[in-house]
Amino acid sequence: MIKAIYDVLYPRRCPICGEIVSPRGELVCPPCKLKLNPVEEPRCKKCSKPIISEEKEYCHDCETKNHHYVKGYALWVYDASMKKSISDFKYHGRREYSDFYIDEIIKRYGKEIESIAPDVLIPIPVHKSKQIMRGYNQADILARGIGSKLNITVLSHLLQRDKKTLPQKLLNDKERLKNLEKAFTYSEKEGDLFAVPIHKVMLIDDIYTTGSTIEACTNILTKNGIDEVYFLSVCIGKGF
Numbered sequence: 001m002i003k004a005i006y007d008v009l010y011p012r013r014c015p016i017c018g019e020i021v022s023p024r025g026e027l028v029c030p031p032c033k034l035k036l037n038p039v040e041e042p043r044c045k046k047c048s049k050p051i052i053s054e055e056k057e058y059c060h061d062c063e064t065k066n067h068h069y070v071k072g073y074a075l076w077v078y079d080a081s082m083k084k085s086i087s088d089f090k091y092h093g094r095r096e097y098s099d100f101y102i103d104e105i106i107k108r109y110g111k112e113i114e115s116i117a118p119d120v121l122i123p124i125p126v127h128k129s130k131q132i133m134r135g136y137n138q139a140d141i142l143a144r145g146i147g148s149k150l151n152i153t154v155l156s157h158l159l160q161r162d163k164k165t166l167p168q169k170l171l172n173d174k175e176r177l178k179n180l181e182k183a184f185t186y187s188e189k190e191g192d193l194f195a196v197p198i199h200k201v202m203l204i205d206d207i208y209t210t211g212s213t214i215e216a217c218t219n220i221l222t223k224n225g226i227d228e229v230y231f232l233s234v235c236i237g238k239g240f
């Protein structure tokens with residue numbers, strides 16, 4: 001009842017066209033959903049970026065860089081539609097879009113996540129000043145939604161992003177990774193909240209592009225005794 005009244009007062013907006021969802025009660029307009037580009041085969045066996053050649057196993061990035069996570073999953077290609085959707089979700093207060101993303105993640109990867117059986121989900125943290133400005137961490141909203149549907153603990157503060165870093169533009173690849181690693185810290189206190197030692201985790205984020213953030217977080221987690229790191233993101237760039 002309360003939800004019905006709320007829906008009348010604040011009708012849900014479509015994460016793709018930004019208009020009121022039609023038909024009412026859906027999370028997305030069905031024709032808008034068709035505009036999205038799901039990540040399908042052939043895709044990179046490591047990061048899951050769509051690739052052109054069926055003969056290739058890995059994308060250019062994964063072929064040339066040694067990523068230390070085990071495997072990654074993503075739902076949609078980061079194209080113009082998703083760019084707008086994610087930007088509204090992140091910067092323009094459209095928190096409700098996460099309901100659609102989470103629903104689709106569970107439909108597509110719920111079984112796979114359950115079979116990986118991560119001990120905990122970890123959202124990629126944003127810097128405190130950004131979180132205050134936006135009012136929330138978009139990755140945390142996603143992780144909490146997925147965690148509650150699959151019954152997996154979410155440790156939102158295991159990784160913290162509390163240091164400002166040098167602008168990445170000025171640095172080469174190796175320096176970039178080192179620079180990025182400095183931005184994050186691992187909270188042992190938060191790790192102790194989990195009753196048993198953590199072995200396997202899944203990082204959650206909204207977009208995966210070069211993988212440098214995931215790599216930096218993976219390195220910090222493995223340095224702190226975590227054996228296996230997976231990632232899941234709503235969107236991913238194209239590989240080649």
Ligand SMILES: [Zn+2]
Nearest residue numbers: 014017029032
């Ligand atoms: Zn729409």
Ligand SMILES: [Zn+2]
Nearest residue numbers: 044047059062
């Ligand atoms: Zn790849």
